[in-house]
Amino acid sequence: MHDRGDALDQVIAAPVTRRRMLQLTAVTGVSAFLAACGTAGTGSPSPLATSGATAIGASPSPTASATGTPPAASATARASATAAASATAEATATAEPTIAATRAPVSGSFRWANWVGYIDRERGPRYPTLERFTQETSVTVEYEQAVDDNESFYAADLAGPLGVGQPTGWDLVVLTDWMMQRLVTRGWLEQIDTNGMQNYPANLLDAYKTREWDPGNLYAAPWQSGMTGIGHDRGATGELDSLEVFWDPAYAGRMTYLSEMRDTIGLSALRLGFAPEMLTQEQFDESLAEVARAVNEGLVRQLAGNSYVDVMALGDAIVAIAWSGDVQGLLAPDQGPDQDFQWVLAREGGMLWTDNMGIPKGAANKAQAEAWIDFYYRPEIAAIVEAWVNYVCPVKGAEEEMVALDPALAENTLIFPTPEMLARLHSFVSTDLDTAQRWEGAFADAIGL
């Protein structure tokens, strides 16, 4: 289990880009102080974790440059205060949460935009964990499966109102790390007030504490990590293990690709032998050309966000670029007698990503959303969610809880990827926004839009 932890650390921690190297070398006195605070509470964090966290003081505050409001100094001070607080909280929380919560109890409700199949659900639909949250806190949740893919949710629900300083109507959104990074850069997220929180960020796995764009984890609370690989109906296709299948004319018109540029291009790049975390413009062009070819030759039936699940359930697609948990969580339970839905990590590799909870700027029910974040970070709650969604859990201690819940889950490599799987996982290069927009544009053209 320890091996896995370390391996997970290495993959989830942000890839070392040139910008990051610069930041790492520019560690200042302030960050040294921070590091001292960190080590005091946690004991022995990995060197990587420490240096990642210390990048706060050194990097030019992206929020400050975008909005021109919060002075970098005070931001750092706040960050260091909470880091210290969380460190001590972590030390004590393990014993028994006896300290009286300093947070005022909240009531009311909050509106949450999440992806399909991303929380335990029963027919109705009923969401048992949300109901339990409501029972304990009297906060009700307006839960909506509103996100189909990052870019379209961003453009349709966030960019408009946030661009003119209006609230979005959402109190909590779940988006992938690169999108969260964009929102942080623009100053479009509320800082999560972790004061008095029992579980967050105390129970956050260390692997997530080194993300350079969110020092102190104050903007993006990880919700799930997951992998992108080959979803298929094994009954119709037999065993698959290579990305070549996505370019195999035998499946022409029976495949879906994801409308998420980073997933589809990432896999295309891996097939060509490129490293997605360091993708160059030329390599992007080559990877894109392969996607365009597949589309033009009619190999791809449809490009979809999370709705690829519907196309597969109908049997129209038998091979899909798919997210790891969906196949187990959404497709397999309702499969027909002839269907046998499987997800495999291709031997050439797969993509690893993290989806995060964030509070959009100006959200009316921030405290309620924060109460939920803290609630989710209780290991037994996270375990219940995980057992249903089949994704990789960011919560410390959830692993033990999950195994206690159902020993068979310990064998589930979607929730607990093996070190060998983790070694094959990649993250997508973190580009500046201009490049990202150009790439999104080129990708849209390639997929017929």
Add this chain to the structure above:
Amino acid sequence: MSWFRRHPTATAYLLLAPGIAYLAIFYLYPTLQMFLVSLWTGTAEGGYQLTFNFGIYPQALAQYSDHFLRSLLYGAIATLLTFLIGFPLAYFIAFRGGRFKSLLLFLVIAPFFTSFLLRTLSWRIIFADQGLALGPLKDLGLLPDEFRLTATPIAVIAGITYNFLPFMTLPLYVALEKIPPSLQEAAEDLYAGTWQRLRRVTFPLALPGIFAGTLLTFIPAVGDFVNAELLGSPQSQMIGNVIQARFLRVSDYPTGAALSFILMAAILVGVFIYARLVGTEELTGGTS
């Protein structure tokens, strides 16, 4: 009171004022705004600036000419199909409906009681490769196994036809309903056969309805993106999908706005020519 009587023109304008103000605020202003957006240059990151970059128009037209042609083609075929289906339907309701007229008319618009999106999505389920419609036909060997309807241009055109059929049928019904039966009888008395009666009496009198129906169908059909998105494949995406993607995926607002204006201009020119050919005075319905 007397003031209004003494100033009839002013009174007319006063009565028009709410409508004009509404259009100015919610149509004219956004349209102008969108036109300015199309002349921006810049990026989502660095911000956009108004640079009067008219070059974007030929550029966008060249880049997406396939999508434009495809949209016009799909829209035209769908309009023709709605006419071929809608005319007999409206004719039957108008002349043979009898006491069931209201019920039949209600049935024409009944689909509108369910969301347009939901109905299109259900097509995907009904016409899935092994779904309710195609599954049994394939099992019987009437269709080859690899045959499919969804994710094809046929599905897109069929979807548009289905979704816009009432827009064609209702204006046709209104026009046909107004034709006095006595005119038909007169034609019969003058030894006109069924076909001649239809061609020389009914059809010309129904022209205002045909004109209105084709416009009401063709214009939204060309700009439609829901059917192509839900029922089409990457090769059958229409210009509406491109505009949507530019705005809602790539955040490339200038191109999206320029494409919208090109589409608007193309439709305006088309309608103008069409009106010249069919005759705008027919629109007033003053012929009967």
